[in-house]
Amino acid sequence: MDHVPSDRLLAAVLHSVPRIQSMPPIGEARYEVKFVGGMADLPRIQAWIATSQSGMFRSYPDRIVHSVYLDTPDLRAYEDNTAGISRRAKMRFRWYGDHVAPQKGTLEIKCRADSIGWKWNWPIQQPFDFNHTTWQTFLDDLKRPLPDAFRLTLEANACVALVNRYTRSYFESRDHRLRVTLDRDLAFFPQLGRARPALAHGARHPEAVVLELKCAVGDRAFGARALVNVPLRASRHSKYAVGIESLLNL
Numbered sequence: 001m002d003h004v005p006s007d008r009l010l011a012a013v014l015h016s017v018p019r020i021q022s023m024p025p026i027g028e029a030r031y032e033v034k035f036v037g038g039m040a041d042l043p044r045i046q047a048w049i050a051t052s053q054s055g056m057f058r059s060y061p062d063r064i065v066h067s068v069y070l071d072t073p074d075l076r077a078y079e080d081n082t083a084g085i086s087r088r089a090k091m092r093f094r095w096y097g098d099h100v101a102p103q104k105g106t107l108e109i110k111c112r113a114d115s116i117g118w119k120w121n122w123p124i125q126q127p128f129d130f131n132h133t134t135w136q137t138f139l140d141d142l143k144r145p146l147p148d149a150f151r152l153t154l155e156a157n158a159c160v161a162l163v164n165r166y167t168r169s170y171f172e173s174r175d176h177r178l179r180v181t182l183d184r185d186l187a188f189f190p191q192l193g194r195a196r197p198a199l200a201h202g203a204r205h206p207e208a209v210v211l212e213l214k215c216a217v218g219d220r221a222f223g224a225r226a227l228v229n230v231p232l233r234a235s236r237h238s239k240y241a242v243g244i245e246s247l248l249n250l
Contacts, residue, residue: 031220032117035211035232044231045182045211054226055174062169065183066102068093068138068191069162069240070154078161081241087113090240091157093124093142100199101129107142109153116217122150130197135160138197162243163189163199177219178226183210188243203246210237 037045049056070091071077077090088111095105104127109120126141139158143151165187171180189202211232215223227234 029116029118029217030214031115031217031223032112033115033213033223033227033234034237035230036235036237037209037211037232038207039184039209040207041232042184042209045209048229048231049171049180049182052173052226052229054178056171056178056180057174058170059172059179060170062167063096064098064165065168066095066097066100066163066165067239068160069164069243070157071159071161072157073159075159075161075244077157078241078244081238082245084236087111091153092240100131100197101127103127107146107150107154109150117214120150122146130199134196135191135194160191160194162191162240162247163197163202164239164243165189166239173226177215178223179214181212181214183212183239184208186210186239186242188239188247190247203243205242205246210239 069077070093077088080088081090090110091108092110093105093107095102105124107122107124111118111120124142124145126145128138128141130138139154139160143154146154165185166183167185169182171182172178184206186205186208187202188205189199191198211230213223213227213230
């Protein structure tokens with residue numbers, strides 16, 4: 001469940017990047033492991049999910065995920081990722097569905113410390129139409145309902161760097177201790193230096209698939225055992241970093 005903190009707690013936690021990275025919401029920190037492969041691996045991945053001893057079942061219908069990634073002007077979040085900084089954070093606005101006029105979304109501060117991840121979320125009820133707006137208008141509208149701590153963090157990360165889109169499948173173990181997501185049909189749309197959203201043309205990675213396992217930190221050993229027979233090799237992977245690199249030909 002998404003954690004919506006109080007304004008007072010946010011003010012204490014989000015006062016500085018070190019606090020964002022070291023103080024997850026209570027009960028929200030998760031052990032996360034990613035596996036990256038290609039569409040040729042998909043039958044083996046699906047077989048592993050179907051035969052897992054954890055009894056994986058489809059927990060939610062497939063849906064399309066869109067994310068607008070926000071960074072500092074010098075792309076600090078991207079640089080931290082590529083430098084392998086173990087404690088890092090990034091900010092994004094996320095919505096679901098195959099449309100560019102979402103009625104609502106979520107502003108997220110996604111944090112990571114080695115293999116432990118957590119998010120600070122703030123629900124956004126403001127509708128946006130990315131076919132008929134500017135990025136500055138988007139940022140102004142996004143900022144308006146935010147509590148001070150989230151607003152200050154957004155102001156420090158007011159560079160719209162990238163939009164991505166992918167299809168996600170959701171699975172869960174029968175005891176609800178493990179969650180698995182499977183992402184495919186990845187597409188990236190560059191926004192650096194653009195005044196208006198540009199979502200018609202981008203870099204597509206139709207062959208890439210990303211499998212991720214998530215569980216409570218206390219279930220880390222249990223989760224690691226469940227991964228023994230995964231037909232892919234565990235790998236560091238950031239859709240944001242991959243998108244920036246593919247679009248800038250780095």
